Amino acid sequence: MIIGIDARMFQEGLGIGRYIEQLLKHLERIDTQNEYRVFLRKKNFDAYQPAHARFKKICANYQWYSLGEQIFFPFLLMWHGIDCMHFPHFNVPILYPRKYIVTIHDLILLKFPQSASSAATSRHAFVHRIKYAAYRCILHIASRRAAHIITVSEYVKKDIISYLGISGEKISVIHEAADDTHTCASDKGILPASVKKPYILYTGNAYPHKNIEGLLQAFHILASYADSIFLVLCGQEDFFFRRIRARICELGLDQTVQHMGFVSEDTLCQLYRHASACIMPSFEEGFGLPALEALVHGLPVIVSEGICFEELLADAAWYVNPTDPSAIAHAIRTLVCDADLLARMREKGYARATRYSWDSTAQKTLSLYEKNS
Secondary structure, eight states, X not given: OEEEEEOTTTTSSSHHHHHHHHHHHHHHHHOSSOEEEEEEOHHHHTTOOOSXXXXXXXXXXXXXXXXXXXXXXXXXXXXXXXXXXXXXXXXXXTTOOSOEEEEEOOOHHHHOGGGOHHHHTOSSHHHHHHHHHHHHHHHHHHHHHOSEEEESOHHHHHHHHHHHOOOGGGEEEOOOOOOTTOOTTOOOXXXXXXXXXXXXXXXXXXXXXXXXXXXXXXXXXXXXXXXOOEEEEEOOOOHHHHHHHHHHHHTTOTTTEEEEESOOHHHHHHHHHHXXXXXXXOSOOSSOHHHHHHHHTTOOXXXXXXXXXXXXXXXXXXXXXXXXXXXXXXHHHHHHHOHHHHHHHHHHHHHHHTTOOHXXXXXXXXXXXXXXX
16 A cells, blocks of 8 residues: 655644654554655755655645645645545645545634634735635635544544534544653753743744733733742744744843744753743643643643643643633742642653553554555
């Protein structure tokens, strides 16, 4: 069987890019029978080096959410005679006529349209509306025409059934896992000298649903206490982070909050290693991979209640109301100041993280390829 994987987001600093990277790595490990065609853009073509000859790279230099993706990419896919194609994001070329599986990581696009990144950053409202309408159209068509849908949590599965009207029988929940190449004892990399301790770590993008604004308000409240607690933000510089940096200055937090931009894996490992806690105060998440990765590094996490986290992390996290900056501030101050609580949460968190495995993710995904070829 020839399996195709759309890897154009490979190593793009996005959660989907990490998902693709780990899926390929572990499929190479467990699948000794099938052949793969891995489609990459020019910019990441050399970043992926197959470990086996059965995995062949093909250049598909089409930007996601582009006309080229929709018009030309389907012909390239058909040329390679793929038996089962896997699109790890909803941006499926709707002209592609053959069988495919799609992974839908969340429905943030529908629930928080202001977080549709390239649409939201358009200068003209009319362009924004056109792009957003196109996103919605592709999402609906891709989900209906898919032979099967993979999603990453029961929370998102319920959303897909509710918002897209898809039968639950067509959807499989396959959890992601933390990157097993990292350990909290890693000696690679160095902690940047500019980082002040004790600090809380946030890693990810700054889209509106991530609620970084609420996190800044929490640190504005913390500034009234005698304790000095700092915040480190890691994420690719973009429209949303530029807006956040402006807000940091407005709140007078420029000595308390540091945006480090995109950091290397080794530096990120050290940031996890030395932080007091990791925080994700999001209004919406599909899985929340950074929280799970923090647990693997032995780092306690503060996350939002009422979304996917309770399903995935159980009692291994501190839950807060994301709409209440005072509650976020209280959680941060309590964790930082209570060494015994920190130790208990570290132990619980690491035990919880070991329940998730990329090998298991890959094995379950491979079973779906074989059923839908």
